[in-house]
Amino acid sequence: MDEVFEIQKEMYKGQQYSQIYYIRLHLIRTLIYSLLPNWKPHLPVCTVLGLEEGKECIIVGTLYKHMKLKPTILSEYSKERSAAPLVSPDNFVHADDVLVLEDESGRVNLKGNVLSPSVYVTGNVVALHGKETGGGDFFVEDVLEAGLPPQLDLPNKLGEDKYVVLVSGLNVGSSSSNPLQLQLLVDHITGHLGDKKEQRTAAQIVQVVVAGDSVHIQHGLLNGQNLASKDQSKLSEPIKELDIFLTQIAAGIPIDIMPGYNDPANFALPQQPLNKCLFPGSSAYNTFRSCTNPHLFDVDTVRFLGTSGQNIDDLKKYSEANDTLEFMERTLRWRHLAPTAPNTLGCYPFTDRDPFFVESCPHVYFVGNQDKYATRILKGSEGQVVRLISIPKFSETGTAVMVNLRNLECNTLSFGIQISS
Amino acid sequence: MASSADMKGFYKQKKKNAGISKPSSSKSKSKSKNAATFGANIAQPPALVSHGSLDLQENRDANEEVLRQFDMNMVYGPCVGMKRIDRWNRASSLGLSPPDDVYRLLTSAKTEVCAGSLWDGRV
Numbered sequence: 449m450d451e452v453f454e455i456q457k458e459m460y461k462g463q464q465y466s467q468i469y470y471i472r473l474h475l476i477r478t479l480i481y482s483l484l485p486n487w488k489p490h491l492p493v494c495t496v497l498g499l500e501e502g503k504e505c506i507i508v509g510t511l512y513k514h515m516k517l518k519p520t521i522l523s524e525y526s527k528e529r530s531a532a533p534l535v536s537p538d539n540f541v542h543a544d545d546v547l548v549l550e551d552e553s554g555r556v557n558l559k560g561n562v563l564s565p566s567v568y569v570t571g572n573v574v575a576l577h578g579k580e581t582g583g584g585d586f587f588v589e590d591v592l593e594a595g596l597p598p599q600l601d602l603p604n605k606l607g608e609d610k611y612v613v614l615v616s617g618l619n620v621g622s623s624s625s626n627p628l629q630l631q632l633l634v635d636h637i638t639g640h641l642g643d644k645k646e647q648r649t650a651a652q653i654v655q656v657v658v659a660g661d662s663v664h665i666q667h668g669l670l671n672g673q674n675l676a677s678k679d680q681s682k683l684s685e686p687i688k689e690l691d692i693f694l695t696q697i698a699a700g701i702p703i704d705i706m707p708g709y710n711d712p713a714n715f716a717l718p719q720q721p722l723n724k725c726l727f728p729g730s731s732a733y734n735t736f737r738s739c740t741n742p743h744l745f746d747v748d749t750v751r752f753l754g755t756s757g758q759n760i761d762d763l764k765k766y767s768e769a770n771d772t773l774e775f776m777e778r779t780l781r782w783r784h785l786a787p788t789a790p791n792t793l794g795c796y797p798f799t800d801r802d803p804f805f806v807e808s809c810p811h812v813y814f815v816g817n818q819d820k821y822a823t824r825i826l827k828g829s830e831g832q833v834v835r836l837i838s839i840p841k842f843s844e845t846g847t848a849v850m851v852n853l854r855n856l857e858c859n860t861l862s863f864g865i866q867i868s869s
Numbered sequence: 870m871a872s873s874a875d876m877k878g879f880y881k882q883k884k885k886n887a888g889i890s891k892p893s894s895s896k897s898k899s900k901s902k903n904a905a906t907f908g909a910n911i912a913q914p915p916a917l918v919s920h921g922s923l924d925l926q927e928n929r930d931a932n933e934e935v936l937r938q939f940d941m942n943m944v945y946g947p948c949v950g951m952k953r954i955d956r957w958n959r960a961s962s963l964g965l966s967p968p969d970d971v972y973r974l975l976t977s978a979k980t981e982v983c984a985g986s987l988w989d990g991r992v
Contacts, residue, residue, distance in 0.1 A: 470947055471946070
């Protein structure tokens, strides 16, 4: 169901990013208008230009966060060098960040304690209840987000357990990845490891999904000069190794592979499927599927939606939360997978749709290449139930995740090797 | 200042309204509905045109005016970088009911209208 993420049919005609912001505003604003009667029906809705001082009303628009520490290309040209302190590239949040609301008619500064700038990012579409102050700013009293989308009901499954294995960050070819660990994973999935009980569990695995960052290409070799033939083979070694592992899995189980930040795919989201020529062995099997990032698919009526981590990593840079799962919950409540695209996250300039708008609520929402494993159940106001999963990098933790389709329970598969000397 | 004979073609704007710069009399007809350009009296004031063609009268008939109003209407989103027919189709699929006469103007082969928006090739 990834057609919405594919850009093969798109033709660049000179459009700018204003088009995708317009569509996002239109889609979410239409949604919010339908929610307003249940929220605060007595208040009028107006546009930013139609604000009157002192009149309480509701405005809907896109948020823009003005960040002091956000790196801009213009600071290279400013007369005063190093006006901004050398910050760590991890997080650009500052206490002085301000939020601005924008719609087609204009912008207005937002004041008040209700809207915390460290939670929201540029690109969120929200409704605000408040009034215009004497200084021309908008004092916010309450916020309404789009909320979780509607979810298709899961039929009650009384049958047997079926598992989906989610793994990411294999990083084949990097110094941190251990081929023995990966081989253990492959052997376990294909049922060559363990006693009868383990093998029975492995036999119930119905799908494997590799969520990004599967190879680590040595960028040092790509320094602009012609590659010597031995360097050429060094460059393609990791992919060949990965193909061998994937062929072993594809021979028995359907496997989906998604591109990640380090993979040989395009940079801007939505990343297009990895080319099949990279996997001569595995693509011979019809169980092998190369998919886009983000990836939306159904396994036995259970809807999965996931990314290789770029959307959440970007949110981590420009906002604050307690953990990865909280960021994931926010993206679902904002009904948008990547609100920071195209501001700080590379994105294709769509003109007719915003593919990151979440139409229907998934049952399992996963994000790959995170630092550690975490999971919880998110319950929505209309009875939606979502399993949020943060998949850790396999090359660093040796952990993959198994989801039981019957009851959405989640557990880990950890592989450790200790070679004592 | 230097409007000597050989510089005439280079600087297209002259100090007084004469000759090359646009005759403002014919502009007064289309003054009526220019809601998009806030406060401007003429739709296209004589500007320093350093490159590109001058806006000649052939482009400015009633059909083009209707299409330009469609371009400027913010309800249907920004018009830069999109063909008019694509923008119309997008507005239609988003449920905004764009006007049918615009669609007829854009799809009929009889009228010669510009497929690109107002800013096509100018921005």
